[in-house]
Amino acid sequence: MSDVGANKLAKTSLHEEHIRLDGKMVPFAGFDMPVQYSAGALKEYHVVRDDGAGLFDISHMGQVRVTGADSLKFLQYVTTNDVSKVVDGQVQYSGLLNTEGTFIDDITTYRISGNEYYLCINAANRHKDVAHLQEKAAHFDVAVADESDDTTLLALQGAKAQSMLQPLVDTDLESIGYYKFAQVHVNRKTAIISRTGYTGEDGFEIYIPNSIAVEVWRQLLAGGAGPIGLAARDMLRTEMGYALYGHEISAAVTPVEAKLMWITRLEKGDFIGRNAVIARKAEGPKKRLIALKLTGRGIPREHYKVYVDGKESGEITSGMHSPMAGGVALAYVKPEHAESGELSVVIRNKHVPAERTTTPFVRSNVRR
């Protein structure tokens, strides 16, 4: 989507639609985005969790197309996951590391063909990512094109997502499996649709040209989808325990700390950050990510301190009041406290007891 200078907030192609729907607009990653609509965050959350489908404008996210004979070799070098395992039409969650082994970004990689890939990157990291990829591309026979300004990205998430999206698409959505995608036509325009998302519900992410953004948005709402703002989106992703850049993932942690070794394939050969990750793995993580649930009353929130056996051990990176699970959070603690020790979270100078748990905090309904 278009940037409009350093001090002004950028707008997605759907900005006027958000205003029309009474969206409460806030600055987010350089964009003016709806934190909630008139229904409010909790109702929006329930639209997605309970049997409906929610529509999200996530066009602030960036898209990068990688083309050329060395595409696979290049992506094996700049990303953490093993791209050779990805087949045409498959999506892979992955990371971009610097030479220190810490995160530049977390991304998804779409394999269109052996010499064409499509990357979805975080809004806040877009310019940094593109500069990094283009610099590294100089040593390979590849072209790296930033297509973010031309692309509208929608997410349609929830039990009814497939039935609501199908009328707009010329391909049987049933044929698209989890973390798979297809190049399709939406309103006769070329689009990419993947069965992916950030909510723990079945659903799709839909990449369309800006020229049809408003009509597709309106068609999906007319079909029964509810508009969902950033607040509900964050509730939905936190309940799944999904990491978010700037919270669980950052330039301060390696995949060893962030519990992301499952997307870091050391055995695939050389890649940026590999040596640093191997070293960190050998010496042990500096801190470890845990999932916790308050057993006392309160809401655990980002930056609240976590104590173990009465001593400060770390802090919360994402926390919330889950309508189903109560006060739940992700937190970094000292490595020796990851498995044992009495947990508490400091809320307004009071220690509220907590216990370790596992993610997702509530049941995931993604279609495996």
Added chain:
Amino acid sequence: MTIPVDLKYTKEHEWVRIEGDVATFGISDHAQEALGDIVFVELPEVGRTVDAGEACAVVESVKAVSDMYAPVAGEVIEVNEALESSPEQVNTNPYGTGWIAKVKMSGDTAELLSDDEYNTFLEE
């Protein structure tokens, strides 16, 4: 947005109902709307003595934590424990079942705003 005429208000968007020497208070319709969905309320302790303007309760919405200030000085004599299990009443019925606490007043109420004054304050 409603501003009942029989209540007093503060610039921190609390409402106060004065009955004899007892003041019942909560947050205004404007405040609950601005905060969004309330998911947690931390009530003051019964028996606690508060000064006017002293932080005495906490209201948490999905995204924000907001202090609530005692609108008058006195002793907290009752709190709305129903909010511990259903804090959404602050949104759905801010002037009724969404009340926060009752204070036995020890000071005066001269600083409180009338409904007209509060309305003017909101428009400024």
